[in-house]
Amino acid sequence: MSGPSLVGGVEAGGTKFVCALGTGPGDIRDETRFPTGDPSETLDRVAAFFEASAERHGPPVGVGVASFGPLDLQRGSPTWGWITSTPKPGWRDVDVAGGLARRLGLPVTIDTDVNGAALAEGRWGAARDVAHHVYVTVGTGIGGGGVLNGRPMHGLTHPEMGHLPVRRDPARDAFPGGCPFHGDCLEGLASGPAMEARWGAPPETLPPDHPAWALEAGYLADLVVTLTLVLSPQRIVMGGGLMRHRGLLAAVRGIASERLGGYVRSATLDDGMAGYLVAPGLGERSGVLGALALAQAAADAGI
Amino acid sequence: MSGPSLVGGVEAGGTKFVCALGTGPGDIRDETRFPTGDPSETLDRVAAFFEASAERHGPPVGVGVASFGPLDLQRGSPTWGWITSTPKPGWRDVDVAGGLARRLGLPVTIDTDVNGAALAEGRWGAARDVAHHVYVTVGTGIGGGGVLNGRPMHGLTHPEMGHLPVRRDPARDAFPGGCPFHGDCLEGLASGPAMEARWGAPPETLPPDHPAWALEAGYLADLVVTLTLVLSPQRIVMGGGLMRHRGLLAAVRGIASERLGGYVRSATLDDGMAGYLVAPGLGERSGVLGALALAQAAADAGI
Numbered sequence: 045m046s047g048p049s050l051v052g053g054v055e056a057g058g059t060k061f062v063c064a065l066g067t068g069p070g071d072i073r074d075e076t077r078f079p080t081g082d083p084s085e086t087l088d089r090v091a092a093f094f095e096a097s098a099e100r101h102g103p104p105v106g107v108g109v110a111s112f113g114p115l116d117l118q119r120g121s122p123t124w125g126w127i128t129s130t131p132k133p134g135w136r137d138v139d140v141a142g143g144l145a146r147r148l149g150l151p152v153t154i155d156t157d158v159n160g161a162a163l164a165e166g167r168w169g170a171a172r173d174v175a176h177h178v179y180v181t182v183g184t185g186i187g188g189g190g191v192l193n194g195r196p197m198h199g200l201t202h203p204e205m206g207h208l209p210v211r212r213d214p215a216r217d218a219f220p221g222g223c224p225f226h227g228d229c230l231e232g233l234a235s236g237p238a239m240e241a242r243w244g245a246p247p248e249t250l251p252p253d254h255p256a257w258a259l260e261a262g263y264l265a266d267l268v269v270t271l272t273l274v275l276s277p278q279r280i281v282m283g284g285g286l287m288r289h290r291g292l293l294a295a296v297r298g299i300a301s302e303r304l305g306g307y308v309r310s311a312t313l314d315d316g317m318a319g320y321l322v323a324p325g326l327g328e329r330s331g332v333l334g335a336l337a338l339a340q341a342a343a344d345a346g347i
Numbered sequence: 348m349s350g351p352s353l354v355g356g357v358e359a360g361g362t363k364f365v366c367a368l369g370t371g372p373g374d375i376r377d378e379t380r381f382p383t384g385d386p387s388e389t390l391d392r393v394a395a396f397f398e399a400s401a402e403r404h405g406p407p408v409g410v411g412v413a414s415f416g417p418l419d420l421q422r423g424s425p426t427w428g429w430i431t432s433t434p435k436p437g438w439r440d441v442d443v444a445g446g447l448a449r450r451l452g453l454p455v456t457i458d459t460d461v462n463g464a465a466l467a468e469g470r471w472g473a474a475r476d477v478a479h480h481v482y483v484t485v486g487t488g489i490g491g492g493g494v495l496n497g498r499p500m501h502g503l504t505h506p507e508m509g510h511l512p513v514r515r516d517p518a519r520d521a522f523p524g525g526c527p528f529h530g531d532c533l534e535g536l537a538s539g540p541a542m543e544a545r546w547g548a549p550p551e552t553l554p555p556d557h558p559a560w561a562l563e564a565g566y567l568a569d570l571v572v573t574l575t576l577v578l579s580p581q582r583i584v585m586g587g588g589l590m591r592h593r594g595l596l597a598a599v600r601g602i603a604s605e606r607l608g609g610y611v612r613s614a615t616l617d618d619g620m621a622g623y624l625v626a627p628g629l630g631e632r633s634g635v636l637g638a639l640a641l642a643q644a645a646a647d648a649g650i
């Protein structure tokens with residue numbers, strides 16, 4: 045039996061692109077990163093990296109892209125693999141997957157950055173021992189992806205968990221929310237920019253005993269409760285810049301447990317959710333490793 | 348190629364059991380219903396029905412049970428197929444699947460009533476043309492099940508969508524909610540008993556212009572928004588006794604579309620969700636047909 049395939053991964057972010065060639069976290073043979081420019085120039089740089097690295101390390105069997113969105117991921121759609129309604133200048137209606145495939149002459153697969161991260165956490169990180177799990181990132185934005193039976197979650201489009209309605213008590217939180225689409229949805233209330241707008245200071249400067257953190261934990265607990273009741277995942281991995289705040293993950297566990305009220309019976313939820321709601325195993329590498337995981341999953345499936 | 352298998356179905360409800368032998372909605376060869384008694388007596392009656400009907404119509408290849416819950420559906424669990432923490436007297440910790448399999452000497456599969464109904468709506472009802480859909484029932488209780496890639500949704504346990512946190516504005520709705528676990532969760536605010544407790548009259552007696560219906564539509568719209576953002580289903584089928592109220596489904600569509608705010612781009616959501624949020628195709632037959640669908644899915648999978 046051969047080992048895992050040599051694949052390429054592209055973490056396509058709104059501010060930077062990271063490209064890597066390898067087989068997994070312990071075997072990255074080449075890597076580069078550069079700021080996101082205009083689409084054509086950026087995809088040219090990606091292609092140039094893979095051409096040069098293939099000469100040194102051999103050709104990858106395919107390339108995975110873990111991208112910002114929203115994306116069209118509907119198989120058979122004429123705009124499959126395109127970034128669609130993004131506000132990012134120049135990137136609206138851009139054929140990322142096709143543009144790369146044409147440049148590289150290789151199979152290219154694409155998914156959301158959070159579905160990629162979920163897949164990578166399942167292959168190599170904090171969800172290796174379960175079949176159904178969710179990955180959530182809480183930072184500049186809030187997003188989530190999931191893996192069910194080893195496959196990323198898709199349906200009509202892809203999950204947009206960051207925009208969930210959550211319960212804001214105006215007596216406790218007068219901030220009306222900052223989401224241009226929904227006002228006080230989860231992202232509008234609990235993202236990094238929302239915290240900064242509410243408190244007038246970047247979240248990383250707020251002291252541990254600042255009331256901001258209890259409020260933040262409450263909103264994120266609504267997300268955990270909702271995911272548990274709708275998806276019944278075996279694990280929730282919660283990462284992103286804001287989750288590095290000491291004590292926040294534990295506070296979310298406590299509030300979510302209390303709000304579930306013992307209704308969902310499972311040994312996994314005992315022990316205050318310590319084994320259920322967890323930090324990422326791959327940390328900030330989940331983006332590019334997610335892209336590699338997408339390429340490997342496609343290679344394994346013979347796509 | 349042979350046609351669909353002859354199977355048995357058991358709709359196991361808290362107040363009544365319905366048993367049927369057949370291959371689908373157009374071919375029910377025998378059927379019976381009786382009030383739910385104590386577990387042992389009730390399972391004896393189920394077994395007696397299938398023994399008698401097998402003599403007349405031939406033996407089924409297996410039996411599916413679409414049951415009230417909560418259920419233990421974790422494969423490999425020593426209590427797989429049991430009803431677990433139900434408040435229904437006598438039915439707590441009852442081995443329904445095993446008890447029937449021992450009585451019948453046939454393979455027995457079991458799932459929640461709502462996962463069964465979701466499967467049946469996908470095989471024969473309002474979701475025949477999609478691969479990912481959700482079925483929600485709104486009545487004495489609120490529950491939901493889903494089908495992803497043709498398979499019912501399972502994970503840690505099974506979805507309990509009825510108990511989602513929703514946004515209650517105390518200035519508009521002073522009713523604190525009636526859920527013994529969560530107070531003002533969706534079921535606590537929007538089930539039939541919750542409506543009756545809030546307004547002092549059974550919902551079917553409230554006139555169409557009563558404010559109860561706009562409030563109800565708003566809570567159900569939060570559910571539709573949440574399901575759309577978390578699961579991204581291709582269709583949501585919404586049934587149950589309360590949904591028979593004229594205009595309620597259309598009102599939910601309108602409020603949910605407005606709250607999504609155009610964020611999720613899909614042609615399926617256009618036209619005011621008319622093709623996305625729909626009434627069941629099987630009506631009140633979804634319970635027993637769900638049980639038949641579970642048995643056929645198990646037979647198809649060779650379980």
